[in-house]
Amino acid sequence: MTVEVPGSRELPTVDDTRALGAELAGLLHAGDVVVLDGPLGAGKTALTTGIAAGLGVRGRVTSPTFVLARRHAPAEPGRPGLVHVDAYRLLGGEDPDAAPPSPTALADQLESLDLDTALDDDVVVVEWGTGFVESLVDAPLVVRLRRGADTDVRRADWHRAG
Ligand SMILES: Nc1ncnc2c1ncn2[C@@H]1O[C@H](COP(=O)(O)OP(=O)(O)OP(=O)(O)O)[C@@H](O)[C@H]1O
Numbered sequence: 531m532t533v534e535v536p537g538s539r540e541l542p543t544v545d546d547t548r549a550l551g552a553e554l555a556g557l558l559h560a561g562d563v564v565v566l567d568g569p570l571g572a573g574k575t576a577l578t579t580g581i582a583a584g585l586g587v588r589g590r591v592t593s594p595t596f597v598l599a600r601r602h603a604p605a606e607p608g609r610p611g612l613v614h615v616d617a618y619r620l621l622g623g624e625d626p627d628a629a630p631p632s633p634t635a636l637a638d639q640l641e642s643l644d645l646d647t648a649l650d651d652d653v654v655v656v657e658w659g660t661g662f663v664e665s666l667v668d669a670p671l672v673v674r675l676r677r678g679a680d681t682d683v684r685r686a687d688w689h690r691a692g
C-alpha cells in the first residue's frame with residue numbers, strides 16, 4: 531500500500547516513525563527534497579533513518595552534528611543516494627544570542643554543500659529547513675513532527691509544498 535499525500539499519522543513508538551519514513555521513501559525519487567519540521571527530539575533523525583532504509587542506501591544515519599550534511603551512497607547503482615542535511619547550526623544552533631541568518635546567507639551556505647549535484651542524483655532530507663528550503667526548491671515534501679508533554683507518542687503530518 532502506498533502512503534497518501536497529504537496525510538497524517540499517530541506514531542506511538544520510534545519504530546512507527548521509522549516505518550513511516552520507509553513508506554515515504556517509496557514516493558521519493560532523485561531530485562526530491564524532504565523538509566523535516568519539529569522541535570529538538572521530535573524524531574526527525576529517526577524518520578530519516580526510515581527513509582534511508584526505504585531507499586536502501588549505505589551507512590548508518592546519525593545526527594550530523596559536526597558536519598552540515600552527510601551523503602549515503604545508494605546500495606545499488608542507478609538508484610538515488612541520500613543527502614542528509616541538519617540546518618540547526620546554520621540557524622544559530624544553541625546560541626540564543628546568535629542573530630538569525632538571512633535567507634540569502636542560508637541559500638549561500640546550502641549552495642556550498644553542492645546541493646545542485648545532489649539534486650540530480652539524490653534524495654535530499656533537510657532537518658530544520660522549514661522557512662527557507664521551500665523557497666529554494668520546487669514542491670518539497672514537508673513532514674511536521676509534534677509531541678505532547680510526558681509521552682513518546684508523536685504526531686506526523688505531511689504535504690507537498692508549493
Ligand atoms: N514515537 C517516536 N518517534 C520518534 N522518536 C521517538 C519516539 N518515541 C521515542 N522516541 C525517541 O526520541 C528521540 C528522537 O530523536 P531524534 O534524534 O530522531 O530527534 P530529532 O528531531 O532529529 O532531534 P534534533 O532536533 O536534535 O535533531 C530518539 O531518542 C527516539 O528513540
Ligand SMILES: [Mg+2]
Nearest residue numbers: 574575593657
Ligand atoms: Mg536530528
